[in-house]
Structure formats: C-alpha cells, structure tokens
Amino acid sequence: MRDPTPARTLVLWCPDWPVSAAGHRPEEAVAVVANGKVVAASVAARRAGVHPPQRRRQAESCCAGLAIVPRDPGAEARAFEPVVVALEGFGALVAVRRPGWAALATRGPARYFGGEESFAVEVAGAVEALGERLGLAGASPPAVERATLAGDWWRIGIADGPFTATMAAQRGCIVPRDEARAFLAPFDIERIGSGELADLLRRLGVTTLGGFAALDETDVLARFGPDGARLHRLVRGLDGRSLAVRPRPRDLAVETLLEPPATDVDTAAFLAKSLAEKLCVRLAGEALACSLLEIEVETSTGDRLARRWVHDGAWTPVLVAERLRWQLEAWLTGAGRRDASDGTTERIGIARVRLSPAEVVPDTGRQLELWGRPRTDDDRVARVFARVQGLLGPEAVVRPLLVGGRGPAERVRLFPFGDPLPTGPADAAQPWPGQLPCPNPTVVPQEPYPAEVLDSDGRHVGVDGRGTPSGVPARVAVGGQPASDVVAWAGPWPVDEQWWDTAVRRRRARLQVVTVGGEAYLLALDRGRWVVEGSYD
Amino acid sequence: MALPVPEAGESNPGSPGPGQRARPAVPGLIAQRVRPLVLARDELLPVAPGFAELLGTPGLRRGSTLAVTAEGARGTTAVALALLAAASSVGVWCGVVGLEDLGLVAADELGVALDHLVLVPRPARRFSTVVAALLDGCDIVLAGGSELAPADRRRLSVRARERRAVLITLAGSQATAALVGRPWSGGADVRLSVVGGEFAGLGSGSGRIRSHRVDLIATRHAASPREVQASLWLPPSPGDAPSVLPVATRAAVGSAGAR
Known part of the structure; x- marks a missing residue:
C-alpha cells in the first residue's frame, strides 16, 4: 500500500462549540444561527428536536423558549485560543481544523506520560481546569459514572489518524492500534463527512461505515472516483495523514x-x-x-x-x-x-x-469534486482512467516509459496509470552499442514466437561465434506458417549482453528479413532457435 | 484655463475625417476570444502534413471515426501511429485499446509523445466498454485487435461524435494469423486502406531497413464520396522536416461515388 501507517493522534473535540463559545451551558436551550439557519444547538435544544441545518423558524416551533444567538466566528476563535495554548503545553504539533477541533500527535507525549491513557487523562485534567477558569465548566461537579475523557463541553479521543480519532473523541475513548476499522464499522454512514456521498450510499443500501468499508476497493474507485476512494481508505482505518514532523517541502512558503x-x-x-x-x-x-x-x-x-x-x-x-x-x-x-x-x-x-x-x-486528483464542478482536461483524463482501472484492475491501464536497452521489447517499461513514473537517470538517451537503429518494429509480440530460417538447400541457418551465418537465408517460416521466399535480408548482428555474469549472460544474433509477400520481420537467434522479435506492420 | 484645445481629427491634416475615422485595430487574440462560433476548422486536431491530402482536411476532425485497414499489404500499425503523432506531441491525450503487441519504441520514432499515451492492452471481453470509456476522456482513441458487432461499431462512432473525440480503428495485418480480425470500417468517416508498400534500405545481406513506404487509398464517406491515393514514407528519411512525405498524390473521383 502507498499509505504509511497511520500516526497515533489525539483529537480534542468540543461538541456544539459555537454554543459553548457564546457562554451558554449545554442545559440551556440555545441555538446558534447564521443566515437564518441553525448551525449549532445545545444538548437541551437538540433533545427538543432542534438540529442543524434547520431553519430558524422551524427550530423555534419545535422548542419553546429557545434562545437564539447569532453566530460570531471571531468570538469562537478567540474562545478556542486558550484551549489550543493548553494543548501546546503537551506537544508542539497542534493542528487545528476549526475552532472546536484540535489534534495532536501523541507519539512523543504519550511516551513521556507513560502511556496513551495517562496522557489522555493529563490532557483531560488540563482542559477541565481551563474550562473552570474560563467559566465553561458545568455548575455541578462531573458525575462519577461519566467517562474520564469527556467533560461538559469537550471530548478526547485517541486513535490511528485524525479521522478515527474524531470518532473516538465523540465516544470519549481510546481505540487501540489497528482496531480502527472494527471501531468505525457500527457508525452511521452520515459520519463519513461528505453529505452527498452519504446520501447516495444510503440509497444504495449502505447504512454504516462498516458496510462502506466492506465494498471492494476497485469498485469504490470506479463508482465514486479518487475522492470516494480516499474516504474508503479512511473508513478502513488507513488514514494516511499525519501530524508528525517531516522534512519541510523546499521553498514552497x-x-x-x-x-x-x-x-x-x-x-x-x-x-x-x-x-x-x-x-x-x-x-x-x-x-x-x-x-x-x-x-x-x-x-x-x-x-x-x-x-x-x-x-x-x-x-x-x-x-x-x-x-x-x-x-x-x-x-x-x-x-x-x-x-x-x-x-x-x-x-x-x-x-x-x-x-x-x-x-x-x-496532487493525484484529490481535488476533484465528486459532482458538479467543471474539470480541467487532465482531471477528466485521470477520472476516466480511474474508471477503466475500476473495471479491469489497476494494472490494466498502463503508461509507457522508454528505458535503455538494445532490443525493441527491452526498451519499454510499463507503469500502471496513477503510479509516479520514475525520474531516474535518463539512460534511454545514452548510447547503447548494438541497439537496433530506427525504425523499430511496430508490432512486438509479448512472447517471441518461433520461426524457421532456411538456406536455399533447406538447411537451418545458424550463426557461429564470430557472427557469421552458416548460409544465406532464402526461406523464412514464422509462427508455423508455410515458408516464403526472402527477397532482402541483413545481418546477423550479434549482441553479447552481460557477458561478465555467467548466470544472466545472453547472446543473440538479430536478422532483418523481407519476404516476397512484403512482410518484414526482426528475427533473433537465441540458444540455437530463431524467434520473431517483431514485425514491421 | 485658456489653453487652446485642439479638436480631434484636425490637429493632423493627414488623419481621416470624422466621418471615416480609422477604427482601432482589434488584436487578433481578442477577436478570436470573442468569436461566438466554433468553426469546423477549429475543431481539428493536428496531423502530419502527408495525411492532410488523404483526409481532405488539414487535421483530424473531432468527432470523426477513421478506419485503418489492410488490403493485402503491411503497414496499418505504422499508419495508425503516424496519425497520432502530431496531435500527441502538442499535449493531446491518446488512448490505445487492445493492441497488446504494439511496438512502443516504434511509436516514439514515429513521433508519438509517450507521456501522453495511455494503453489498455488487454481489455478482454470489455473491449467496447473500455473504448467507450476512453472516448470520454481522451481526444484520440486507437482501438484494434478485436472484433465488434456492427451495433457496437455504430454505438462507438456515435459516442466519438458526441464527445468530440477521434476514434481510429485498426484492423488487419497483424503479424500472426490468429489476430487478424475482420476489417472494421462500418460507420467510419474516412477509411485508409493499405494497398501496397516497400521496405527501403535492405539488400541481400547488407544495409538495414531504413524506411517503409506505405501506399494508401483513402475513401471518404462524406457528402461527396471520393477516393484519394497517396504514398507515405514511415518514418521519414532523416533530415526531412515533415514526418510523413507524400510521394505521389492522385485524386480519383470514382467508384465510391458511383456506388
């Protein structure tokens, strides 16, 4: 797989952050509204049936006494800043997606605190203390039975990669390594993060993340494109994103x-x-x-x-x-x-x-929209080839690259479409003594098939160690067909490859012939037998 | 202020009068941008100069289907690759379906840009599905090595027309008898038949193959069907700029129109 092992990640998630940031407690029936639509609601309001993205009037009609608060993104960010600062006390690599969601790579700090569990408890303690100072904590002390990794306004989860860790944070739990897929399986398909894809999958009868993960990878790629395949990797617990330090890409800043x-x-x-x-x-x-x-x-x-x-x-x-x-x-x-x-x-x-x-x-097509957006030409091409790869398998769609070599077959290497082409030394341009000069045969069989080269007396034409033919080629039979007369020929051109290694040493002699029927072949004598390496068609 | 303001058009006696004032020259680029229609000649993909005579247009017309067939002679693959060459070298994506034995070094020598070439060598039983899919994304699709039902041929030609792509079908002189398919020319706008040829540069025990002359007859199934005969050298002898050289071009309005 190209994906690296997912990095262990801690996610601090504040449900209904816009509500908490506005200074309201979960028990109050509060809805935060922007552009006439609910963007967040407190626990009490949601219990009464308020849910984003309801219209404001609908929300008011299903919850009596609902307090409406206009959204203030600046205030949300301001209120979240102390939380990020508190997290930075545990590790430098805090990444923020939006106010109310922050992630931290756990590898270093977890070792320092003696395990992920004690690390999570430490973070939980710090966040809870912060909440008390800022007036975000609940009035009553936390209930005894409540999980230690969830407070009134925050949740903490640790898992493989940010996606699974976010889900873990909603439960306030730690998902052990390599158990992400099993953990994610029962979640509703809505959690996938793409509304359109979730809607479509639901109509196709896939209602859980586990159901989506069970689909075949190539089928997903074929039907939903690169973006769908990325989400498919996420739900299988293969979250390749990492928050860890890595070499800074050069001068892109x-x-x-x-x-x-x-x-x-x-x-x-x-x-x-x-x-x-x-x-x-x-x-x-x-x-x-x-x-x-x-x-x-x-x-x-x-x-x-x-x-x-x-x-x-x-x-x-x-x-x-x-x-x-x-x-x-x-x-x-x-x-x-x-x-x-x-x-x-x-x-x-x-x-x-x-x-x-x-x-x-x-950027391998991850910027494609699943639906709608006009695509650039190369995006469209990539999408089409991804579809064919979905039909036939990734190896079925290939791109050629010329490499160094002598015969027509060994100068071509094929790479599955989408794989990066190697950018090594361009040895295709280097001189290769003994290389067949232009033009090369236009048809190069995958498996060279046998041929017979006979002289005018009907004897097999061989080539000796000095590259001299034992007779003048007069008749040629290829692929079991009846022999036909040779009108022109040239060669043989001996090639002695890798003579320094007895195991892979290869001696061949190449011969070009044109028959009376107008057919031209490139023949090679390999271990005493003539084969057709290519034909000019 | 009391400065005299010269009136426009009067300060220079050589300038045209107000009635026939010279219009500012609109730069050609802007004129192209604002032109409302896409003319037929803009819907062409570039093609090597030798083919222009055969095709009747200076390029490959988008939405058309070309059939390259062999009639008793070799050279269909080289002709098909030479058709791709000019377009692929300007960044047009070309897809090749079904030709698992295609000589890619030869393709490079004939001028095909391999970095814009994508191959589906073994589509197995999904041949027509894959060709149809590639017509969605590639500007030119070269399909060969397989037999198709007439209904499929028509469907693919229609698909090419809808997607403004060029479909080139290749049938005929594969090296082995087992691969020879029925000529696929039904529904094609232009059929290029290889009727003869010659390999130059090879003697009796001396020289090497230097070039391949291919004699072609193009049959156009346009409003006025006609046949054009030409010979091309593939690849061209070194030193000559065009990749395809017409040696003899002879237009013959004849049998196809009478049919």
Whole structure:
C-alpha cells in the first residue's frame, strides 16, 4: 500500500462549540444561527428536536423558549485560543481544523506520560481546569459514572489518524492500534463527512461505515472516483495523514511584509488572500496539494505566532484567509490586551504573514469534486482512467516509459496509470552499442514466437561465434506458417549482453528479413532457435 | 484655463475625417476570444502534413471515426501511429485499446509523445466498454485487435461524435494469423486502406531497413464520396522536416461515388 501507517493522534473535540463559545451551558436551550439557519444547538435544544441545518423558524416551533444567538466566528476563535495554548503545553504539533477541533500527535507525549491513557487523562485534567477558569465548566461537579475523557463541553479521543480519532473523541475513548476499522464499522454512514456521498450510499443500501468499508476497493474507485476512494481508505482505518514532523517541502512558503503593519484583522486577512492565491498557484505548478498549512504571523513588536491548520480538500484563498482571520482574532486581541495591561499604549500591528505548507501530497486528483464542478482536461483524463482501472484492475491501464536497452521489447517499461513514473537517470538517451537503429518494429509480440530460417538447400541457418551465418537465408517460416521466399535480408548482428555474469549472460544474433509477400520481420537467434522479435506492420 | 484645445481629427491634416475615422485595430487574440462560433476548422486536431491530402482536411476532425485497414499489404500499425503523432506531441491525450503487441519504441520514432499515451492492452471481453470509456476522456482513441458487432461499431462512432473525440480503428495485418480480425470500417468517416508498400534500405545481406513506404487509398464517406491515393514514407528519411512525405498524390473521383 502507498499509505504509511497511520500516526497515533489525539483529537480534542468540543461538541456544539459555537454554543459553548457564546457562554451558554449545554442545559440551556440555545441555538446558534447564521443566515437564518441553525448551525449549532445545545444538548437541551437538540433533545427538543432542534438540529442543524434547520431553519430558524422551524427550530423555534419545535422548542419553546429557545434562545437564539447569532453566530460570531471571531468570538469562537478567540474562545478556542486558550484551549489550543493548553494543548501546546503537551506537544508542539497542534493542528487545528476549526475552532472546536484540535489534534495532536501523541507519539512523543504519550511516551513521556507513560502511556496513551495517562496522557489522555493529563490532557483531560488540563482542559477541565481551563474550562473552570474560563467559566465553561458545568455548575455541578462531573458525575462519577461519566467517562474520564469527556467533560461538559469537550471530548478526547485517541486513535490511528485524525479521522478515527474524531470518532473516538465523540465516544470519549481510546481505540487501540489497528482496531480502527472494527471501531468505525457500527457508525452511521452520515459520519463519513461528505453529505452527498452519504446520501447516495444510503440509497444504495449502505447504512454504516462498516458496510462502506466492506465494498471492494476497485469498485469504490470506479463508482465514486479518487475522492470516494480516499474516504474508503479512511473508513478502513488507513488514514494516511499525519501530524508528525517531516522534512519541510523546499521553498514552497510564501510570505509578505506589511508596511505599515496592519492593525486590524480585516486588512491582514485581505492581504493574506492574495498571498494565498500565490501559494495555490505555486502548489498547482508543482502538482502538489497541501494537507497541513502553517500560518505564521509576526507583529511589529517581534512576537511570532504559528498555527497549523488541517483541511481535507484543496486549500483555496478564501479558506486560508478565513483561517488567518480566526488565528488573528484570537491572538491579536489577546496580545493587544496583554500589552495594554503592561501599560503600552501603542497598538500592536501585524508586520509579516507567512504561509508554509507543512505537509504536501502529490496532487493525484484529490481535488476533484465528486459532482458538479467543471474539470480541467487532465482531471477528466485521470477520472476516466480511474474508471477503466475500476473495471479491469489497476494494472490494466498502463503508461509507457522508454528505458535503455538494445532490443525493441527491452526498451519499454510499463507503469500502471496513477503510479509516479520514475525520474531516474535518463539512460534511454545514452548510447547503447548494438541497439537496433530506427525504425523499430511496430508490432512486438509479448512472447517471441518461433520461426524457421532456411538456406536455399533447406538447411537451418545458424550463426557461429564470430557472427557469421552458416548460409544465406532464402526461406523464412514464422509462427508455423508455410515458408516464403526472402527477397532482402541483413545481418546477423550479434549482441553479447552481460557477458561478465555467467548466470544472466545472453547472446543473440538479430536478422532483418523481407519476404516476397512484403512482410518484414526482426528475427533473433537465441540458444540455437530463431524467434520473431517483431514485425514491421 | 485658456489653453487652446485642439479638436480631434484636425490637429493632423493627414488623419481621416470624422466621418471615416480609422477604427482601432482589434488584436487578433481578442477577436478570436470573442468569436461566438466554433468553426469546423477549429475543431481539428493536428496531423502530419502527408495525411492532410488523404483526409481532405488539414487535421483530424473531432468527432470523426477513421478506419485503418489492410488490403493485402503491411503497414496499418505504422499508419495508425503516424496519425497520432502530431496531435500527441502538442499535449493531446491518446488512448490505445487492445493492441497488446504494439511496438512502443516504434511509436516514439514515429513521433508519438509517450507521456501522453495511455494503453489498455488487454481489455478482454470489455473491449467496447473500455473504448467507450476512453472516448470520454481522451481526444484520440486507437482501438484494434478485436472484433465488434456492427451495433457496437455504430454505438462507438456515435459516442466519438458526441464527445468530440477521434476514434481510429485498426484492423488487419497483424503479424500472426490468429489476430487478424475482420476489417472494421462500418460507420467510419474516412477509411485508409493499405494497398501496397516497400521496405527501403535492405539488400541481400547488407544495409538495414531504413524506411517503409506505405501506399494508401483513402475513401471518404462524406457528402461527396471520393477516393484519394497517396504514398507515405514511415518514418521519414532523416533530415526531412515533415514526418510523413507524400510521394505521389492522385485524386480519383470514382467508384465510391458511383456506388
């Protein structure tokens, strides 16, 4: 498999974060509304039947006394910042998907704390303490029977890769290594994260993640394309994304200096958008997709803050600007406040913004939409070949690459479509003494088939050690057909390959013949028998 | 301000008067962009110059079906590869279905860009399904080595027309008798038949094959059916720029039209 072993990941998930961030408790019937639609609801409200993406009026009609709160993304990001800072106390590589979801690679910290369980308990303790300080904790002390990895407003899960860890966080549990697939199986298909795919699978009779995982990989690729295949890998517990440190991709980062420093978030976000456009163009030029983006900002006073953001699809300028806005909302106001308390009157500005892809993957069609979006030409081609690979198997669709060699068959290597072609030394262009000159035969059989070369007396024509034929080729019979007269011939051209190794040494003699019927063949004498290596058709 | 403002058109006596003012020259690029129609001649994929005479158009017309068949002579594979060459070298994706013995070094020598070539060598019993699928994605699909029911042939030709792709079918002179299929020319817009040829450069025990002359007869099933005969050298002798050289071109409006 091309996927690396999934990295153990801890996910801190805050259900209904918009509600918690607005300062409401789960027992209050609260719905957060944006554009007339419910985006989040408290536990009490959901019990009464409020659920996103209901319309506001519907929500009000099914829950009496429902408090409606308008959505404030900036406030959500600000409220989540202390949580991220608390997580950073445990490990540097915190990745944030959105306010209310953060992940942390557990490998190092778990060893430090003596196991994943004790590590999770440590994190849980820190988060709960933080919640009490911020006024997010419940009024009553946590019930005894409640799992230790779930609080009023937060859940923690550890599993293989971020996808499974998110599911584990919803249960507040730790999924042991290699048990991701069994753990995911009973979950509803809605959890797959793609509404359209979930809807389609449900109509096809697949209602659980386990049911989706049980489908054949090639069938999934054929029917749902590369994006569906990616989700299929996730539900089988093969989450290839990792949060671990890896060599930074060379000079893909883009940065801009702001002069004068931007003092409000909107200005910085606007500039970040054009910067993000530059990054997207650069990544597309390298045929890469970014799965983990690091946004680093520096203030006029020299403070630096870097955050890592994960996103499943392609990064677009709008998404990058949104993440930067979240990051700045949380930090700029916080830093400004801190400085104000120190007596500094000068406002903090942002002097530098830097976007660097922390993890890139080859962009092999993962940016395809499952439905709808107009595709570029190469996307369309890739999709079609993926479909044929789904029909016949991945090995059935191949791309050729010329390599060094002498005979027409050994100069070609075939690679399944989608596999990266090797970019080694271009030995195809090197001189190969004894190589058959242009033109090569247009038909090269997979398995050379036998031929008979006879001289005018009907005797077998052989070639001696000095490359001299034992007779003049006069008649040729190929593939068991009756012999026909030779009108022109040339050769034999002896080739002695790998003579330094007795095990693989190969001596051949090649002969070109044209018969009276206008057929031209490339024949080779191999261990005393003539075979047809190719024909000119 | 009291500065005299020269009136437009009067400051320079050489300029045309207001009635016949010169229009600003619209750059050709913009004119192309804003042109509302896609003309038939823009729907062409490039093809080596020697084929233009045979096809009757300076390129491969999108949506058309070409049949390359052998009539007692060798060279169909080389002709089919030479048809792909010019288009693939400008970045057009070409799919090849069913030709498991295709000589890819020869394809490279004939000018086919191998990095835009994708092969499905053994489609087994899904031949027509695979050809239909590739017509969705590739601009040119070369299909050969298999027999098809007439209904399938028609269906694939229609598919090519719908998807604005070019379908090239190859039938005939495979090296082994077992692979020889029935000529597949039903529904083709142009049929290229290989009727003769000669290998140059080979003597009795000397020289080597340097080039292959292929004599072709093109039968166009257009509004005015006609036959064109031409000979091409594949590959061209070194030093000559065009990859296909017509040696003799002779148009003959004849038997096909009378039928």
